[in-house]
Each structure stands twice: as structure tokens, then as C-alpha cells.
Amino acid sequence: MFDKKAKPSPRRQAVLDRYSALVDRLSPRSKMGQGLFRAFVVGGAICTLGQGFIELGLHCLDMTVAAASTFASVMIVLLTAALTGAGVFDKIGQYAGAGAFVPISGFANAMVSPAMEFTREGLVLGLGAKLFTIAGPVLVWGVSASVVYGVIYWLITILG
């Protein structure tokens, strides 16, 4: 196994394949229908709440459309952070899966939960170093991808 090029012998590979098939047969699967339904309901509810904040901003707080959208985002982040702090959001996440994630609530949870977790190791090397453990990869590759798409867009505009 320390030889990088060595592949298992065909006989060994057959044993591994047979074992893998046995494990597959005996392992429970995620319930797809239930997962989709829960994600739809909870994700939809969060988005509806966000729309509610936009309407509130537009009609009651006299905001512009841009300001109302920002207001809604801020409120969802605030609510998620508070629910994470209260120890409730992880249960919503376990129930709803991606439904609790795709709206910006997932991002707020990904920032607040490490903040809560790693404060014990100190504000600098604990909180400071680990705050982005979950959100970090999303930011790095999200920003990198947007740069690539920005360049492509720019090329299209000067050529087109």
C-alpha cells in the first residue's frame, strides 16, 4: 500500500467489490422523498419570511427596493444567529437539510457555530483562527469562481 502505483490484485479487488456490495445492501439510504419535502417546506418558509421583511420595509418603513432587500437579508441573518445561539438551528438543519441552508441562513449558522465552539481556545487562536472553518471554503471558491466568470463576462463584452 506504500507503493503508490500498486493496485490491488484482481482477486483482492473482487473481494473488496463484493464487500462493498454487501455494505451497500445493508446500509440504510437517505429518504429522498421525505428530504425533498422537508427542504421545500422549510426553505420555502424561510424565503416567505424574507419576502415578508421586504414587504415590511417597502410598505411600513418607507424603504427603497434595494434597502428592503438588504433589510430582509440582515433580518434572516440576525434570526439565524439568534437561533444558533439558542441551540435551536442545528435541530432545524437536521430536520430540513438543504432547506435550512440555501437561503443565507446557512451562512449565518456557518459563522456563528464555530464562533460559539472555539471561543474556549482563546479569542485570537481559537475564535480568530477557526471562525471561517466552514464558511471559508465557500468564500475562497465562491470569490475565485466569481473572478473567473467576471473575466469571461468582460471578454464577451469587449468581443461582442
Place this chain on the structure above:
Amino acid sequence: MPTNRIGQSTIVLPGRPRILAGASIAGKKEGEGPLRGDFDQIIEDDLFGEESWEKAESRFQYEAATAAIAKAGLTPAQLDVALGGDLLNQIMAASMAARELHIPFLGLYGACSTMAESLCIASMLVDGGYARHALCTASSHFCTAERQYRFPLEYGCQRPPTAQWTVTGAGSIVVSGDDTRPALCRATHVTIGRIVDMAIKDANNMGAAMAPAAADTLTRHFADTGRSPADYDLILTGDLGRVGHDVLLALMQERGMPLDPTRCTDCGLEIFAPGQDTHCGGSGCGCSAVVLSGHILRRFREGDLRRVLFMATGALLSPTTSQQGESIPGIAHAIALEADA
């Protein structure tokens, strides 16, 4: 030199070291499970009054150890050696507990197999005359394990259906060579596990990674001792969980040594009820430790069990090697326990 080995890889303990006492301390969720009556103490507070999860886990170990020593009618100064381990990096829960116990200490890492590993070594030390009384302790804590192996506690991700739930708790057992003391049961045979790796890489399916190691140790134990599954009232595996347990039954069936499901169970399945939303059951060093030192020793005391093969299994993975795409080395150590005749 005379040898106490039989067959290829089993050790006979001619002095039959005595298990004098065991103590188990479990967390809140475990205390809501079917074995709640078997634990010495149930701690509702995850932090156990400490300021970090790590210190809390260490205190679980310390309290279980001191309780087991007291139940054995001993004082810590009478123990010649303490063996212990846990899941934390550098097994800090065990080391910090040993710092308070002042007993000569050997730290062990066998992942979830640690309780069996420590019992095997302690029994050999006692049987060989190298220790009069030895202490075995293992612990795990849901919160320390989550943050080390997975995500921050409050991170709202979904656990896959093959996942197991790390048990919060510690178990401790006193092994002794003192013939004048009453024993709950006695250790007779040890089969040390070897690593078996069937290329399972899914850290959320540890039962599948460990089951082949369990089958390997079982097969060698039966071949060496000439025993069969029917010779045991109970074959108790470590934390294979639902998937690993089913895989082990299938593997032993294939090898022509079918296990009777009513006399072969898994600590991970015993500790939680199906309604507790743990998916495939419990895991962690503390799981087999509390089930053995609480539930199983109680059944020995009541005469309900005469002969048990305790075989704790470990998935020896680290988050680093998992991220590097390595498969999970599995291990299983077995120790045969018999009621005092």
C-alpha cells in the same frame, strides 16, 4: 520460557484474573436510554460543572475510576497500574484524569476498542504477576468528538442514516489477582485483533469499516480455542452499530460460523432505543465501556450470564487521513469473561 499462547493468536490466562468491580457514568441522552438503570450515575449537565467539554470528559473518567476503585473495596494507592484512553487528540481526557489519580499510568488509543484493549492488557499484567490490581478506563463525549471529528455542535448539518451517535460517558473496571476478593467474573482468554481494512472510506459508516476486523478476530478466537458461538451466552461486540452488526452476521454466516442474533449483540445497539434518533446506534470508547461496566457486570452479578465474549471494535481513522482519501483501518480485540465458578 513457558508460553500461555494457544493456536495462532490467542492467549490463555491460567490465573483467571478477577474482575472485582465496574463503575459507569453516563450522560443525559444515555440516561434516557434502555440501560438507564445500570449506570452508577447519570450526569444531566454536558459540561459536568467544568469550563470545557474536554475537562468534562476527563472528569467523567476520573469519577468512573474512583467509583470503580471504591466499589472494589480498594484505595487508589493500592492500584499498581491504570490503563485508559479516549478519542481526543493525544488522549487528553485519560491523561488529565490520571493526573489526579496518581496511579502508574499507561495511555492507550484504540478508538472505540479501547475498553477491550485496556482489559486485555490489564488481564495479562495481572495474570503475569506484574500487577496485583489494575484499573481499566475509557471514555468518550459527544461534544468533544463532534468538534474534533465533524463540525461545531451548533452547526445545522444533517447526519447521514448510517451515522452513529458518540456516547457521553465513562466506564471503569478493576482487574485483580487477589484470590481472597470476590469476583463478578474472571478473564480467561485474550485474542488481540489485527488491522483489517476493506477499503471503506466513509467516516459516516464506521460499522462497515470495523465489521471485517470483528469477523477476523472472532474466526481466529474460535479456531484457537476450539470453541464455537454456542459456547458463549453472549457475544458482545463494541460499537458496530446497526449496519456493522448486520454486516458481521452476514460475514460469519458466509464463513460457516453463523451467530445467533439473540446471543450476539452490540453495545451501540443496546445503549439507545430506536426512538432516540441516533440512526445506527451509539459509538465512542465510552459506549462499550459503560455497557460492559454497567449492564454486563450487573448481569454477571445476578447470575444471568455465565460466559461472555467481549469484543470491542475500533475504527482507527483521523480527520486528516480521511481528508487525504485514506481508507479506515478497523480493529477488534476480544476477551472471554466467565462467571466465578
